[in-house]
Amino acid sequence: MIDRTTLYIVIPVLxxxxxxxxxxxxxxxxxxxxxxxxxxxxxxxxxxxxPALVAPGVFWPAATGGQTDPARLTAAVVxxxxxxxxxxxxTAILAGAAAxxxxxxxx
Numbered sequence: 001m002i003d004r005t006t007l008y009i010v011i012p013v014l015x016x017x018x019x020x021x022x023x024x025x026x027x028x029x030x031x032x033x034x035x036x037x038x039x040x041x042x043x044x045x046x047x048x049x050x051p052a053l054v055a056p057g058v059f060w061p062a063a064t065g066g067q068t069d070p071a072r073l074t075a076a077v078v079x080x081x082x083x084x085x086x087x088x089x090x091t092a093i094l095a096g097a098a099a100x101x102x103x104x105x106x107x
């Protein structure tokens with residue numbers, strides 16, 4: 001555990017750091033047009049973040065003690081396949097959830 005003094009120092013320092021990081025981008029460039037190359041690159045941010053958030057849960061799930069699980073791998077493959085084929089995020093998520101619960105019931 002962390003002692004209270006350290007906690008009360010760390011929270012404001014992290015808050016200030018977060019504010020400065022965001023201000024450095026939004027405050028300095030907020031009213032100016034972004035370069036075309038940066039606008040193009042920012043379009044891929046969501047596409048890059050979602051797999052980064054999902055991958056640990058697929059390959060090292062806490063529910064199985066960090067061991068790769070066939071049910072989660074199958075659900076990930078089904079979600080990816082349905083997403084690519086239908087181009088519909090909600091359909092892909094629902095298909096992946098159905099695959100996950102179906103595989104858990106089978107395995």
